[in-house]
Amino acid sequence: MISGFALAGALTIQTAAHAGITTGWVNNATGGPPIIQEFDLNTGAVLKEFTAPNGNNGRGVVLVGNVLYYTSAGTNGVYAYNVATDTDMGTVFTVPGAAGLATMAYDGTDFYIGDYSGTNHVYKYSTGGTLLNTLTLANCNGYCDGLEYANGKLISNRDDGGSIYDVYDLSGNLLQNAFITSPQTSTGIAFDGTFYYTDNVYGSSFNVFDISGNFLRTTAFVGGTYHLGEDLSVNYAARGDTGGVPEAATWAMMLGGFGMIGATLRSRRRLAVA
Numbered sequence: 714m715i716s717g718f719a720l721a722g723a724l725t726i727q728t729a730a731h732a733g734i735t736t737g738w739v740n741n742a743t744g745g746p747p748i749i750q751e752f753d754l755n756t757g758a759v760l761k762e763f764t765a766p767n768g769n770n771g772r773g774v775v776l777v778g779n780v781l782y783y784t785s786a787g788t789n790g791v792y793a794y795n796v797a798t799d800t801d802m803g804t805v806f807t808v809p810g811a812a813g814l815a816t817m818a819y820d821g822t823d824f825y826i827g828d829y830s831g832t833n834h835v836y837k838y839s840t841g842g843t844l845l846n847t848l849t850l851a852n853c854n855g856y857c858d859g860l861e862y863a864n865g866k867l868i869s870n871r872d873d874g875g876s877i878y879d880v881y882d883l884s885g886n887l888l889q890n891a892f893i894t895s896p897q898t899s900t901g902i903a904f905d906g907t908f909y910y911t912d913n914v915y916g917s918s919f920n921v922f923d924i925s926g927n928f929l930r931t932t933a934f935v936g937g938t939y940h941l942g943e944d945l946s947v948n949y950a951a952r953g954d955t956g957g958v959p960e961a962a963t964w965a966m967m968l969g970g971f972g973m974i975g976a977t978l979r980s981r982r983r984l985a986v987a
Contacts, residue, residue: 733951734905736760737919739912740774740783741940747771747785748940751796754910754947757918759937766801767792772829772858772943773817774901778950784814786829791817791838806842816870816901816944818862820883821955825867831855835867835885848885852877858900858943859911864954874898874914878926893926901944906952912942919945 735755741748747768751761765771768785775782779797782805784790789811793802808814808826815827823845828834833853837846850857852871859870859878866888867881876899880889893902899911899920909922913931917939921929934942949955 734947737903737910738774738776738781738946739942740771740944742770742943743940744770747783749774749783750937752934757932757934759934762937763799765794767804772815773826774944774946775817775819775824776946776948777819782817784817784826786813789814808836815856816858816860818860818867819949819955820862825860825862827857827860829856835860850881850885851887852879859902861902861904863904868892868902870900870902874900878902893922895920896928901942903945903947905947906954910945912945914941
């Protein structure tokens with residue numbers, strides 16, 4: 714049986730992964746240049762918006778530090794933009810043979826990029842543009858809008874604006890059917906280390922799910938114009954499962970949790986000796 718102090722410490726550790734991540738990013742389908750927005754994960758408030766200078770009809774988005782990588786449905790390029798300095802970094806690399814690219818994910822070293830040419834393929838690329846592997850996702854029906862890396866696995870939407878997300882290993886083997894079922898027509902998916910988020914492409918909102926894929930709530934985007942959101946991303950550089958280093962406040966919360974558990978165990982030992 715876990716004491717109240719030990720449970721409190723465990724809960725502190727569980728929520729610490731989310732402590733340093735407060736905003737998300739969404740790449741929007743517009744029929745023209747991608748429009749990319751930053752928003753508050755708790756309130757839905759739109760904090761920043763810019764029109765990306767490359768691509769056509771926005772799809773994928775991955776933020777690593779200050780560098781935002783993005784794709785579009787009308788081109789085969791992976792582009793980069795510095796969100797701190799508002800500087801275009803141009804084309805990082807292209808994916809030969811693809812007419813368009815869907816959503817993106819990042820494992821701390823390499824990208825996973827969904828095809829948007831009607832196949833169920835996901836391409837694993839180094840950040841320098843070397844093709845490392847081509848995965849085939851059994852439940853993807855083509856044009857799958859939604860891909861995320863989380864704790865050594867991939868989570869993918871089944872359709873172009875579907876509602877079911879399945880889990881695969883990093884070789885593309887199906888591990889779990891219907892891990893997440895969205896209450897609305899959803900596209901992109903993001904993971905912040907504690908919660909999953911999916912955006913409702915026609916609903917001007919996003920959904921929040923717990924670590925087990927259980928639906929928690931829907932939050933509306935507010936304070937900005939919604940442009941048919943596709944992919945979602947948080948800052949991968951702040952996530953523990955992608956090699957990110959927790960912020961100072963997060964370390965303090967984690968150490969506090971460990972300290973409470975240690976104190977409880979020491980107290981138990983003293984009582985046992987007595």
